[in-house]
Amino acid sequence: MHSLKTLTLTLVSCLFFIVVNAQQKTTEEEEDDTLSLTKGTIDNQFEYVIQKSYNYQDYKNVKKDWLYQLKAHTLDSLKAIQNDLKTTQNIVDSLAQEITTLKSNLSETKTTLAETNEEKDNMALFGLQMSKSNYNVLMWSIIGVLLVLLLFFIYKFKNSNSVTREAKKSLLETEEEFEEHRRTALEREQKVRRQLQDEINKQKTIK
Structure with missing residues (x-):
C-alpha cells in the first residue's frame, strides 16, 4: 500500500516535470521567434542580446559582432528618428507659415469687411460721407x-x-x-x- 502511494506520487511528479519542461521549451521557442538581432524593435534586439549572452558571475559576455550590429541598428533608428523629426519640423514650419499667412489674410478680410460695413452704413452726398x-x-x-x-x-x-x-x-x-x-x-x-x-x-x- 505504501509502495503504491510512492509510485503514484513519483508518476505525478514526473508528469508535472514533463509538463513544466514542455511549457518552458514552448516559451523559449516563442521568445526565440519574437526576439531577433536583425528584425523587430531596438528593445527586442537588446533583449535578444541579453538573453543570448552567457553569464559569467555577475557579468554578461556579449559577442562583439552582436554589439556592432546593435550599434548600427541603434544609429539607423536614431537617424530615422532624426529624419522624422526633421520632416516633422519642416511640416510644423510650413504649418506655422500657413497660419501666419491665414492670420494676415484674416486681418485683411476683417479690414475689408469693416470698410464694406462702413460703406454700407454710410451714404455719400456731395462728396461727404x-x-x-x-x-x-x-x-x-x-x-x-x-x-x-x-x-x-x-x-x-x-x-x-x-x-x-x-x-x-x-x-x-x-x-x-x-x-x-x-x-x-x-x-x-x-x-x-x-x-x-x-x-x-x-x-x-x-x-
Missing part, C-alpha cells in the same frame, strides 16, 4: 421742405388766379362802364349837335 440715419433725416427734411414749398406755391397760384379773375371781372365791369359812358356821351353829343343844327336852321329861317 454720412450715416444712413443722418442721410435719411436729411432726405426726408428736403422732401418735407419741397412739399411745403409746393403747397405754398399752389396756395399762391390759387390766390393769384383768384386775384386775376377778380381783376378781369373788374376790368370787364370797367370796360362795360366805359362803353356805357362813351355811348351816353355819344348820344349826348349827337343830341347837342341836333339841337345846334336846329338852332342854325331856325336862324336861317328868321333871316
Whole structure:
C-alpha cells in the first residue's frame, strides 16, 4: 500500500516535470521567434542580446559582432528618428507659415469687411460721407421742405388766379362802364349837335 502511494506520487511528479519542461521549451521557442538581432524593435534586439549572452558571475559576455550590429541598428533608428523629426519640423514650419499667412489674410478680410460695413452704413452726398440715419433725416427734411414749398406755391397760384379773375371781372365791369359812358356821351353829343343844327336852321329861317 505504501509502495503504491510512492509510485503514484513519483508518476505525478514526473508528469508535472514533463509538463513544466514542455511549457518552458514552448516559451523559449516563442521568445526565440519574437526576439531577433536583425528584425523587430531596438528593445527586442537588446533583449535578444541579453538573453543570448552567457553569464559569467555577475557579468554578461556579449559577442562583439552582436554589439556592432546593435550599434548600427541603434544609429539607423536614431537617424530615422532624426529624419522624422526633421520632416516633422519642416511640416510644423510650413504649418506655422500657413497660419501666419491665414492670420494676415484674416486681418485683411476683417479690414475689408469693416470698410464694406462702413460703406454700407454710410451714404455719400456731395462728396461727404454720412450715416444712413443722418442721410435719411436729411432726405426726408428736403422732401418735407419741397412739399411745403409746393403747397405754398399752389396756395399762391390759387390766390393769384383768384386775384386775376377778380381783376378781369373788374376790368370787364370797367370796360362795360366805359362803353356805357362813351355811348351816353355819344348820344349826348349827337343830341347837342341836333339841337345846334336846329338852332342854325331856325336862324336861317328868321333871316
